[in-house]
Amino acid sequence: MLRTRSLTNRRNSRPTTSLFVVASQERPKLQNRRLPLELIENIISEVLPNDRSDARTVFSAIASVTLASTTLRSIALKIFLRRICIQDAACYTSIFEMISMYQVRNPDSDGFGLIRAMTIGDTHVSPVNVIEGSTGLNNLFRLQDLSLCFYKEGFRTQNIVSNRILPAFASTTLSILTIDMLPRIDLALLSLISTCFPGLKNLSLDVTKRLYYNYCRVECDCWSCFLSLFDDLLHSPVPHVYGNVSLLAEAYGNSLTPLDQLTQLQLGIFISDETMIYEHAEAHRDMDILPRHIATGPSACSRCNEMLASVRANEVLASTIMFKKLTSLQRMSWSSFFQRAGNRTDQGQQEGDLFYPVVFESDRAEKLLKVL
Structure with missing residues (x-):
């Protein structure tokens, strides 16, 4: 009697098995450490010199940025081409070739459409000597601001130069x-x-x-x-x-x-x-x-x-x-x-x-x- 009771008590005193489900701690998500594009644009803009009267000098300030990555190159060119000053035909040819090459590599890019403001000529060179014989002027479909310097012109040449230059830039959007x-x-x-x-x-x-x-x-x-x-x-x-x-x-x-x-x-x-x-x-x-x-x-x-x-x-x-x-x-x-x-x-x-x-x-x- 006592023995049976003892066995019964021992059976009842055995520990019961329980199942616990513990969720593992989530790993923290890595934060996106990329700078916003707007901030990058502002930084590159600050690198550019305030005096933008010489396109070569301006581009030299951001040349290293264009070699860093595709994204930085696109941003740098966008800012550089937004307002350019062309002082001679060689400068125009260089910019034209650079944009043409960039468009070949990036067919979806705006290319010449990035140029919104352009200054041509200065007190040392007539604007007609800068663009005469140049190609690509009809591609400036988003040009909004055009500045010309006629210091080299006189009474006899003003109308001649005007009739060569202004029709080349004729636009309803300027x-x-x-x-x-x-x-x-x-x-x-x-x-x-x-x-x-x-x-x-x-x-x-x-x-x-x-x-x-x-x-x-x-x-x-x-x-x-x-x-x-x-x-x-x-x-x-x-x-x-x-x-x-x-x-x-x-x-x-x-x-x-x-x-x-x-x-x-x-x-x-x-x-x-x-x-x-x-x-x-x-x-x-x-x-x-x-x-x-x-x-x-x-x-x-x-x-x-x-x-x-x-x-x-x-x-x-x-x-x-x-x-x-x-x-x-x-x-x-x-x-x-x-x-x-x-x-x-x-x-x-x-x-x-x-x-x-x-x-x-x-x-x-x-x-x-x-x-x-």
Whole structure:
């Protein structure tokens, strides 16, 4: 009895078998250590020099990046080609061949479509010498900003060069056109621009930058050298080309009427009479104030400042006519011998410098013209 009971107790006291399921600890996921493409673009952009006037110098700054990997090469070329400055035909040929080779290796790439802004020519070379005979200009289907320097051109060659270059870039998508250091702004040039680039929103044509460039380089301060700066360029079309300011503005406005999207216009010419600068020089030559041989601009002349009111009135009149002719225009500027009181230009010009930009803004809702 007791033995049977003991066996029964031992059977009941045996440990029971249990099944436990324990989940293994998950391994931590490796974080993606790749930098965002936007950050890489910003880094490469910072490597590029601020002065992008020489495409060779700019590319040398990122040449090593293009050799690192396919991704970095694509990003670097995208940033480099976004805005390029071409100073000679060899530079253009090198860039063209580089893009062509890149497209062969990367058929899905934009290639020439990466070029959004282009500057051609400088004070040492005509833009026509850079691109004449070049191929691939018709591939610049996304070009939005074109800048040309006409410093090497004269009265005889301006129209010839314009008719060779501008039709080669003719596009409905170009929105910004800048032509600096022109010998003159005439109706032939304005009409050609309106025909080739009907989608322009910002147009800048400048004669006086050529004048200022020469002014900064002249070593002699005498009046003869000062007046020689005004030769070989049409800085003031009134009164010898156009009898008065109204006729000038009417003619210019009519030539630019096809540009129905134009919002900003800069015309770098003087609205004052052409004779004013010569009268200013003669007056100073006859003055008893010494030194008479030091040439200065009209803004530093007390006699010429008496003409400020009439000159400013002509600038307002010309701007008013242009705003009426160009219904989409919001802001325009001329060059002036007189600086607006308390105003300083972004070029750091001070009183006594040769000329200043005068900017007008139209508030069409209020029918007001503001001088900025």
